Amino acid sequence: ISSELLTPSKDPKRVQQEDFxxxxxxxxxxxxxxxxxxxxxxxAMSFEAAMKSGITSTRKDKQVANLVSKARPTKNSRLHRGLxxxxxxxxxxxxxxxxxxxxxxxxxxxxxDNEESDTVLxxxxxxxxxxxxxxxxxxxxxxYGEYIVHLDDYLESVVEYLKEEQxxxxxxxxxxxQGDDAEGDGDGDNERRRRQLVDCDSCYEECQKIQNMEENGxxxxxxxxQCNRVYDPDDDAGEELYAGPICSGSGTKIKIGVFKDExxxxxxxxxxxxxxxxxxxxxxxxxxxxxLKSTYSPYSCIPCLKENQDADDGAEPEENELCKELFENAGxxxxxxxxxxxxxxxxxxxxxxxxxxxxxxxxxxxxxxxYAEDGEIVVSGANARAGGSSGTTGGQKFALAFFILGxxxxxxxxxxxxxxxxxxxxxxxxxxxxxxx
Numbered sequence: 001i002s003s004e005l006l007t008p009s010k011d012p013k014r015v016q017q018e019d020f021x022x023x024x025x026x027x028x029x030x031x032x033x034x035x036x037x038x039x040x041x042x043x044a045m046s047f048e049a050a051m052k053s054g055i056t057s058t059r060k061d062k063q064v065a066n067l068v069s070k071a072r073p074t075k076n077s078r079l080h081r082g083l084x085x086x087x088x089x090x091x092x093x094x095x096x097x098x099x100x101x102x103x104x105x106x107x108x109x110x111x112x113d114n115e116e117s118d119t120v121l122x123x124x125x126x127x128x129x130x131x132x133x134x135x136x137x138x139x140x141x142x143x144y145g146e147y148i149v150h151l152d153d154y155l156e157s158v159v160e161y162l163k164e165e166q167x168x169x170x171x172x173x174x175x176x177x178q179g180d181d182a183e184g185d186g187d188g189d190n191e192r193r194r195r196q197l198v199d200c201d202s203c204y205e206e207c208q209k210i211q212n213m214e215e216n217g218x219x220x221x222x223x224x225x226q227c228n229r230v231y232d233p234d235d236d237a238g239e240e241l242y243a244g245p246i247c248s249g250s251g252t253k254i255k256i257g258v259f260k261d262e263x264x265x266x267x268x269x270x271x272x273x274x275x276x277x278x279x280x281x282x283x284x285x286x287x288x289x290x291x292l293k294s295t296y297s298p299y300s301c302i303p304c305l306k307e308n309q310d311a312d313d314g315a316e317p318e319e320n321e322l323c324k325e326l327f328e329n330a331g332x333x334x335x336x337x338x339x340x341x342x343x344x345x346x347x348x349x350x351x352x353x354x355x356x357x358x359x360x361x362x363x364x365x366x367x368x369x370x371y372a373e374d375g376e377i378v379v380s381g382a383n384a385r386a387g388g389s390s391g392t393t394g395g396q397k398f399a400l401a402f403f404i405l406g407x408x409x410x411x412x413x414x415x416x417x418x419x420x421x422x423x424x425x426x427x428x429x430x431x432x433x434x435x436x437x
Contacts (some may be wrong), residue, residue, distance in 0.1 A: 089341050091131070091319040091327060095301035096158075097138040100128040101151065101247035101254050102366045103375030123265035123375045125151035125247070128363055129326065131341070135301040145339040147330035148363050151245055154326065155225040155254070158295045161302065161322040163222075166291070169198050170207040176200035209290075219277055219285045221292040224256045227264035230276040243273045247373060251366075254296045256287060267374060333360040 108122035131145045132138040176198070213220060224243045231241035244264030246257030258271040277285040294300070304323035327341075332352055334340055344353035352359075365371075372378050 089327070089343055089346070091304040091323045091341070092306075092317040093133060093304075094131040094323070094341075095133075095135060095303045096323060096326060097130045097132055097135060097144075097301045098127065098296045098298060099130055099138075099146070100251045100366060101296065102126050102128070102251050102371060103247055103373065104366075104371050105375035105377070125245070126366070127151050127154040128366060129154070129330075131304075131323075131327075131339075132301065135299070138301070143339070144337055145332065145334040145341060146337060146360075146363055147326070147332055148359065148366075149326055149330040151247075151254075152226070153329050155222075155245055155295060157322050157325045158302070159222045159225055159291070161320065162291055162294050166210065169203060170210065172198045173200065173203035173207050176203065213288055214279065217279065217283065217285055218288040219279075221256050221287045221289045222295075224273075225292075227259065227262060229262070230258070230273065241268060241271065241276060243276070250373065252296070252298065254292065255289070256292070269374070331359040331362075332356060333363050336360055 102125075104124045104126060105121050106124065107120055111117045111122055112120040126148050127150075128146060128148050130138045131147065132143065137143040209216075225245055227242050227244040229240060230243045231238070233239060239260060240262075242259045242262055242264055243256055244259055245254050246259075246264075246267060247253070248255045248257075256273050258268040258273050258276070260266040260268050274284075274286055277287070279285045302322060304319045306318040306320040327343075332343060333356060334343075335356060343349045370378060
């Protein structure tokens with residue numbers, strides 16, 4: 001049977017045009033798939049560039065320096081001095097409030113150039129916090145500034161502050177029950193002020209737990225805010241294991257997890273850190289999370305006002321080191337919330353202000369669930385988008401509808417072609433059969 005009889009005759013130009021249209025439609029789907037993957041990782045790389053240029057090398061850009069030299073403070077600026085002179089920002093009226101913890105896996109140039117590295121992806125750890133006039137105001141829009149900082153920097157600053165506060169509390173607790181005459185150094189007023197900061201009915205029991213933690217078989221979880229080795233395999237052919245901070249509870253908590261590398265960037269998710277903890281005598285130990293929980297409590301704030309107990313009344317207020325360190329090291333997002341500390345007027349922070357939109361977009365992408373708890377990009381989330389907000393734009397809705405209709409159209413077109421081919425082959429066979437008869 002001749003092959004021409006099995007194929008309906010068509011205009012060659014029409015066939016060529018149909019193939020071209022079908023190829024175009026398939027090409028659109030390929031482009032869309034590539035864009036979806038690339039789109040999700042743009043914010044991470046852009047943000048890392050902003051962090052590097054806006055935080056660690058802001059004085060190197062001559063063009064920015066020229067812009068800054070021509071800038072002038074606004075009437076709402078909180079600066080104490082001129083733009084090009086030594087200046088400070090007053091943070092004493094604010095409090096720090098934890099909001100979110102997130103791992104992010106992104107491409108790293110140094111790993112790509114390292115021949116010994118088995119990956120080009122680096123896991124970075126971030127914490128989002130807010131500066132607010134009060135804890136309650138942190139929950140309302142347009143009344144706070146939002147900031148992002150590396151997890152290690154956040155924990156180092158906050159834990160140091162909390163340990164100092166804990167020590168002062170226990171020192172003041174020791175004075176409970178002692179009369180004002182117990183102070184023989186003439187500093188009774190300051191001691192009475194300190195004792196007002198503690199609850200004498202409950203502080204003793206709490207301080208005893210802290211003091212006797214190791215004797216009771218516990219290890220403070222904050223001892224592992226820096227990556228530490230917890231298991232050395234020696235000669236048993238196992239792998240070294242490390243303990244360090246990890247985000248949990250969909251970013252609402254920070255706990256101590258087990259990692260496979262000394263940078264604590266590759267989690268060993270199937271292992272429990274307490275399986276590898278021992279005290280000095282080799283006995284099994286457990287973690288005490290009391291202090292660590294205070295670093296991520298969403299219902300409490302750390303005031304930036306330094307409590308100078310030895311200063312005379314009426315002394316000029318000062319901000320504590322915690323707020324200074326976090327503010328200086330963080331990427332800043334203030335403008336979208338109608339909030340301003342005036343940092344854009346500082347010469348060494350002006351480039352951060354230029355990069356503010358990039359930082360805000362990245363923070364929004366973390367809130368929107370662009371990344372999973374382990375840092376991997378989530379590409380299946382229906383509401384995630386590269387801009388960072390949790391909704392879909394009109395353009396995205398149109399594109400989605402276009403692709404859906406296009407898919408349906410291709411299916412219908414394929415069915416029509418199949419029907420025509422089937423009918424054409426039957427007709428050809430009938431004609432040939434009639435001729436042979």
